[in-house]
Amino acid sequence: MFLTLFLLVILLILYHQIRSFRYFSSRSVPGPHTSLFFGNLRQLWNCQSISRQLQLWTNKFGPIYGLYEGARQRVWIVSDVKFLEDVFIKQYSHFTSRKPIAIFLNPNEKYPSLLNAKTEKWKRQRKVMNTIFSTIKLKDLFPYMNSCVTHFLFKLSTTGSSDINIYTFYKRLTFDIICSCCYGLDTSSEEYYQKVEEIFAIDVTQSLWVKLTCLLGSTSFLSQLIEKLYRSQDDFKRFLNGKQNFFQFGEFPRYWIREKVREIVDLGIKSRDDDEKIDLVHLLLKATDKNFTQCCTKHSSFTLRLLPLIFLDDIVQADVYSLHYSLDLWGPTDPDVFYPDRHITQKSQSAFLGFGLGPRQCIGMRFAMSIIKLTLIRLLKKYTVVHSNKLEENWCLQDKRVITPQSCWIRLEARQ
Template identity: 25%
Template structure:
């Protein structure tokens, strides 16, 4: 018994010393930052849903400067908001920083189920090449009418509502409707009655203090084991019925992520069966991926060779999952933010309406290429995104080759997070009036490099669906502002920001006023 207690005490002491040494990593390298707690690091400071991680990093930047370190549990991160350094990391020295920093529950090595947002090296290049086929000019032209129909339907729904409305709820319905139809071929999906909506909201509106996030952050060396246990507990043995079961009851909650994966997997398998029976291709993303073929040879990821020219079923599900989630949350948030700004800036709204009216007079139909003839709309959208950058938590990198940038030494394995929120308000980059909402800044001559704007990332890993997002936003604004003006109400200001994976408004309340009888 005494021997056992001595061994236990020794083990506890060794673990204690180990975790204490991890917490000194940045201190030993002379990197400032918030003081970490034992085991948790700074995790408890960034896991509140009511104060998103990105806003905490912004506050720390004010306190510790443009380069500092913090600890997501036992996962050390360097936070950068210095533009020149960020430009070197994500653009100029991409070969030194090509991987994204791993997510908490991500596998230690790439495998068949690794998604494009997580993939590295040749595996990422392969998935990127295959995935880009969904966003060619031809593909975007093919889906334009679907986007228009969805935009018309959501504006019709807004118009039927009396009094003030929460635009965020409507835009979530819109973006989900679009992505379900163009990515998943769900032609019979019903707006305002979409079975995917609850799962999508469940993924984005979940606090970071959830065990699925906390445990891998506290014990990153056994993340594969934690990941395996998580999926085991969430596995549904009743094929694709989504009711609770014995294994799900063992979990704290039925994971919306796993539910969504199961739904997508069923959708892909059904499509493969339909194609085998001679069903005509619908031209959506699933069909594109099933048909996808590129000239790839000796592609490798991890320790396994991957020479397949076609995507596997798991990879197709992974691609669809990424496009579904990215297309749902970020674009709906962006549109909601834009309506908030328009409600508060009548002069901007009037200019935008005038541009839309002129555009519609000159164009009987909307075409992808013609959307570029709306420069002021483009400026309004970008200025909104500058104030509320999307997906800032995924603009991360991991140092693959040690190097020095601006006198700062990055070592192999360093995980870097960009503080986009601070950089987008940096007066050294955006001028004296950086905090003002002024779309005209995007129409003026400027020596500001592209990488100063990080809402979609930049460099080779820039968001693959960026063009689709802009198309969805522009068409929605055309349909909305050609029929209504947006007015603020007593509940419009201020907006409350929430989130974990992304930062979004709790709600955006405005009133729509008909411009004329339709």
């Protein structure tokens, strides 16, 4: 009797799994081959770069296809601009939440962070925090940013004319500005910086608990367990000083900066027509940030008719690399060629997801762009960036929680 019940339960589980994996095929939506229980998770876990893997699948299955992250989570991978505009902008009221992420704290907690808050809680938090990044507030923060950049340039001046890994300097500058502007901390000590380096050196995406959460879905037990593990780290709590918000912005090296970019910095805002002014430095940064954007997701809270039909709890995820390297969107110039002028055209604005799209666009975008522009302008006014022979052999993009280079070797020559 017991054996019969056990076999019956196994058969019911198998039936449910097989039926779940027919969700996309029953709607004539293509997608890669799935494995029992895992769906497409094993393929994503074993690939070197998830972003590049999604791009390969897009080339094979088209701009809209489906993935299964376990048997419970259905993910639409989309690189169609009109479809994404519907989800991120026009139909935003039905896609107010982000995709549940296992490494964050319990999304059902009473006081979630801005990153994983949902619906009305998110709207309230976003409305309050928008004032923090207003023009007036950013002007008040400018002296702190400028002081950190001054210290950054002083550190560079001690390296002489030898080849340097400027990525380590960029990371320290990022850390100093966050501590100074967001937490009011003096970061002259190396202790805090080393602790943060240790935290980001851990690839939590390969953690057993995170994989179980992805496989089984967002369960309260695993979420609470992960929450307790994170809260037990005294060094992490001491750095954050009891706060859970952690800002992150562009810290990636612009190794291709040459004479043309230096001229842009010297000229500042250049007028193309009598009635049109274009921020060329902003175009430059948009042309570089496309390499380091990982994903952009929305969680459906309502069943609605798009093309095709999307049901409650479906995830819509943009295939960022396919969008950023599309010849149809960014042509006729090859998308792999560094050409900032391609970002002038309005038709392709929704295809650039460096900071997201729609109402849930990155709240710190203006803060980040202000820092990057200030650093870039002051750096290029003082130095000329020269190619290093060590660059290509050590340049390797790592696709973990964020996309970062392993190192970036350049040589700086002082300007006369």
